[in-house]
Amino acid sequence: MKYESQSVAMLYFIAAIGLFVGQILFGVILGLQYVMGDFLFPEIPFNVARMVHTNLLIVWLLFGFMGAAYYLVPEESERELFSPMLAKIMFWIFLAAGALTILGYLLVPYATLAEITMNDLLPTMGREFLEQPTITKIGIVIVALAFVFNIGMTILTGRKTVISLVLLTGLVGLAVFFLFSFYVPDNLVLDKYFWWFVVHLWVEGVWELIMASLLAYVLIKVTGVDREVIEKWLYIIIAMALISGILGTGHHFFWIGTPGYWLWIGSIFSALEPIPFFMMTLFAFNVVNKRRRDHPNKAATLWALGTAVMAFLGAGVWGFLHTLAPVNFYTHGTQITAAHGHMAFYGAYVMVVLTIISYSMPIMRGQKAGNATAQIVEMWSFWLMTVSMVFITLFLTGAGILQVYLQRYSDTPMGFMATQEKLELFYWMREGAGVIFLIGLILYVTSFFVKGKEVVLLEDRVEAGA
């Protein structure tokens, strides 16, 4: 670690991992409720568990992005963080707001939570992924502003690199598009239309900038490849991300009462969206193949390559699968959507955060890389989580295809609930894969505590001897 203040990232990463565990526990609960409908009913109804699962996901990814920025930006800018104190204060505010919100979901009925938090003054609750009480949303905005200010000042008064500027652009975009979460018109069509300005323009827009810059940073570090080469890739990847992704928003405007031209715009531009993800895969493998040195942190390199591949599969392939209007007509809002949502979120954003954690945690703990045993455990957890996520996706895709056929395509369409019963086997298998995922995650957490021999590479030994 070159700069003292980078270490605030550690707090953020620990919180991120803790909340990740919570997310997956609730994922397993949800999976069980799919097959045992009355599990935990009425204490924790499905919608509450789902809210906890998805909001924990978003909050821990945000913790991860912030931690990543606090770690990376001082080093890129060649100066200490503008204000480490502000970063610490914001950490505790964000953690407290997040924890209180989750407790609120679990301890009182949602309508009561709306009442306590005076949702009537500025109603923003009750929309998917944006279920947080208005006051929490305001808290998120404050934390985001303080964070962007802190990072922005560090970058602007220090060395400006392409990586840090792209990251900053992504983070500013994240904050700006979140503001649409405060706009909840009575008109359902308008409501849905602008809801996607948060959700889509996040995951298929500005978050891709964050992802690409984090990946580029870690790749420079572990391969020693020339910055010029990496930066060229970075520009062209994010160019393609925005060129395809911005109008790609249209793939959500097929069936919500918006004009018919969106069928064309949405289909065409979103069909291009896999390109930046494919380029990220080419980029990662290219750079690793051209590496100028071997880094002792093998686990971080594995995560980086894994991110590139899984993001392409989840977002690129599974996204493309249902993005053309004639296909989406049948698959819209089915288990196909859930399959894609899982692999895309995991492959792109979960994995990129785990990549930067994998790279930076050992350094913050005073080593260049985790010890040999710890790395082996971490790599096992990589494979367990990744392979089980592939299976979760495959089982949900199977369920989705059957669902589309039985409920929407066949000549004698069945009702929703009757169809769901036919899918039970797939849901059980998904739950099994989910349990393996949880085991992988537990192993991941353990990897931070495993003791073992330090990894020393030949070249380092030579250097030390010289």
Place this chain on the structure above:
Amino acid sequence: MRETFTKGMARNIYYGGSVFFLLVLLGLPVDTVQGLPKTDNSENLTEEVAAGKRLWEINDCIGCHTLLGEGAYFAPELGNVYTRFGESTEAIKAFIKSRPVDGIAGRRSMPQFNFSDQELEEIAQFLKYADGIKISKDWPPNIQG
């Protein structure tokens, strides 16, 4: 990549491309929003419907159901429930009202929300309004949603 394609070119594509499409993104909503009154059923967007929408939100109905295909996939699509229930708001109200407090053993159950009669009416009116939104190609494919 060959050297004929320089970093400067890549950067210009990024700036040019993203600014252009951001402008388009700012422009298209204007057109979409202006065109909406033809499809969005806003002529039936009454106070009662708006109140129903608020109830829909503060009870997080979207956490189990889809509405026009968006939401959770645990319970049936409700964007066409008015049609599915024989164009009867009474049937919708009766269904919501009759959910057992402790659920139905072994099955996915909908909570009992203890709505007042007025609230029930508001929700039913909201769902009727949602069903009236005109969608390209008449989604969902059939009445089952």
